[in-house]
Amino acid sequence: MHLTMRLTMRLRAATSLDLGVATVERAVRERMRSSGAGIDYDPQPGTPEFDALVDLVVVPESWILRDPAVFATALRFVQARLLTRPGQQVRVLSLPCAGGEEPYSLAMLLARAGVGPEHCRIDAFDVSHAAIARARAGRYTRNAFRGDDQGLRARFFTEDGDDHVLGAEPRAYVAFAQANLFDVDPAVTGTYDLVFCRNLLIYFDLATQQQAAARLAALLADDGLLLAGYAEAPALCRHGFAPRTPHDTFALRKHGRGAADVRRPPARPAAQVPPAAPAAPAPPRDLLAEAKAHADAGRLAEAQETCRALLAVHADDAEAWFLLGLTAECAGRPREAEDAWRRCVYLDPEHYEALCALALLAEQRGDLALGAGLRERAARVHARRGRQHA
Numbered sequence: 001m002h003l004t005m006r007l008t009m010r011l012r013a014a015t016s017l018d019l020g021v022a023t024v025e026r027a028v029r030e031r032m033r034s035s036g037a038g039i040d041y042d043p044q045p046g047t048p049e050f051d052a053l054v055d056l057v058v059v060p061e062s063w064i065l066r067d068p069a070v071f072a073t074a075l076r077f078v079q080a081r082l083l084t085r086p087g088q089q090v091r092v093l094s095l096p097c098a099g100g101e102e103p104y105s106l107a108m109l110l111a112r113a114g115v116g117p118e119h120c121r122i123d124a125f126d127v128s129h130a131a132i133a134r135a136r137a138g139r140y141t142r143n144a145f146r147g148d149d150q151g152l153r154a155r156f157f158t159e160d161g162d163d164h165v166l167g168a169e170p171r172a173y174v175a176f177a178q179a180n181l182f183d184v185d186p187a188v189t190g191t192y193d194l195v196f197c198r199n200l201l202i203y204f205d206l207a208t209q210q211q212a213a214a215r216l217a218a219l220l221a222d223d224g225l226l227l228a229g230y231a232e233a234p235a236l237c238r239h240g241f242a243p244r245t246p247h248d249t250f251a252l253r254k255h256g257r258g259a260a261d262v263r264r265p266p267a268r269p270a271a272q273v274p275p276a277a278p279a280a281p282a283p284p285r286d287l288l289a290e291a292k293a294h295a296d297a298g299r300l301a302e303a304q305e306t307c308r309a310l311l312a313v314h315a316d317d318a319e320a321w322f323l324l325g326l327t328a329e330c331a332g333r334p335r336e337a338e339d340a341w342r343r344c345v346y347l348d349p350e351h352y353e354a355l356c357a358l359a360l361l362a363e364q365r366g367d368l369a370l371g372a373g374l375r376e377r378a379a380r381v382h383a384r385r386g387r388q389h390a
C-alpha cells in the first residue's frame with residue numbers, strides 16, 4: 001500500500017482524528033526533512049518517530065482560563081461537592097489537556113480558593129506525547145496568557161527570559177498521562193465527578209463523536225458534570241447528555257440524571273442569568289452588523305472583539321465564527337482563522353463561504369487534496385442552492 005495511505009490509517013487509528021491524506025502527506029514531508037529519513041521512511045506506532053508524526057497532525061491550541069465561565073462553573077461544582085460529600089476527594093478529568101493550560105487553570109483557581117490538592121485531584125490526558133511533555137514542563141510563552149488570566153500569571157508563575165514557569169502549588173493537583181480518549185478505561189481509572197472535554201469532538205467525524213459521547217458517559221459519575229466546548233455541546237446532547245439546566249450551554253449531565261430534556265439543544269449563554277428577575281429587556285444590539293461594519297472599515301481588532309462578544313452570548317452563531325475567521329486571516333493568523341472556520345462549518349455544514357475559505361487556506365499550505373475536497377463540498381452546496389432558487 002502507498003506509504004501516505006498506510007500512515008494515514010495508522011495515524012487515524014492512533015488519534016481517532018478525521019485526518020485527510022494531504023494533512024498526513026505534509027506531516028510526513030516535514031518529518032522526513034527534519035529527520036533526514038530516506039524512502040524507507042515507515043514509522044511504526046509506539047516509536048518516537050511515530051509520536052513525532054502524531055504531534056504534527058494534532059491541533060494543541062489552548063490557553064490559560066480559556067472561557068473563564070467554564071472554570072467558574074468548575075470551581076463552584078467542586079466546592080459544592082465538597083460540602084455535600086465532606087471528606088471525599090473530588091475527581092476531575094481534563095481530556096484533552098493539550099499543554100496543561102486547562103487543568104492548571106482549574107488547579108490555580110482551587111489553590112486561590114483554599115481548596116487543597118487533598119480535596120481535589122485532576123487527571124489530565126492527551127494523545128500527543130509532546131503536549132504532555134510541555135504540560136509537565138509547565139513553561140509557557142506570553143501566548144498562553146492571551147485571555148484575561150485574572151491575575152493568575154502574577155500569582156503562580158515566575159518569569160524566565162521570555163517564558164513563564166508555573167510554581168509548585170498548582171502542579172500538586174495534576175497528574176498527566178499520554179492517552180487517547182478511547183484508551184482511557186473507566187474500569188482502570190474509576191469514574192470522575194467532573195470532566196472537561198473541550199475542543200476535541202470538532203476534530204472527529206460523526207461516528208467517532210457518538211463513540212466519544214459514549215466513552216465520556218462511561219467516565220463520568222452518574223451525578224457528575226461534563227464541561228463541553230460550546231460548539232460541541234449540541235453533538236453531546238444528541239448522544240446521551242443534556243444541559244444541566246435549561247439555561248446551561250456547556251455544563252452537561254447524563255440524560256435522566258436530573259438534567260434538562262435531552263433532546264433540547266443547550267441554551268445560549270445569555271440565558272445563564274437566573275430567569276427569576278423579570279428585568280426590562282435591554283435594547284438589542286445587532287453585534288453581527290456592528291462586527292461587519294468594523295471589518296468593512298478595516299477595524300480588525302474592533303471587529304474581532306465584537307465577534308467575541310457576540311460568541312460569548314451566542315456561541316453557536318456560525319456567521320460570527322466565519323467573520324472571526326476572516327478577521328484572523330486578515331491579521332495574518334491563518335491557524336486561528338482555520339479554527340474559526342472549522343467551527344463555522346461544524347455549526348453550519350452548508351456554509352459556502354467558509355468552505356471556500358478553508359479550501360483556499362488548505363491549498364495555500366500545499367494541502368491540495370484537502371483543498372479539492374472542500375471545493376467539491378462547496379460546489380455541491382452551491383449547486384443545491386441554485387436548484388432551490390430555480
Ligand SMILES: C[S@@+](CC[C@H](N)C(=O)[O-])C[C@H]1O[C@@H](n2cnc3c(N)ncnc32)[C@H](O)[C@@H]1O
Nearest residue numbers: 015058060061062096098127128180181198199
Ligand atoms: C484544541 S486542543 C484542546 C485543549 C483544551 N481542552 C482546550 O479546550 O483548550 C485539542 C487536543 O486534543 C488532543 N487530541 C486529539 N485527539 C485526541 C484523542 N483521540 N484523545 C485524546 N486527545 C486527543 C490533541 O493532541 C490536542 O492537544
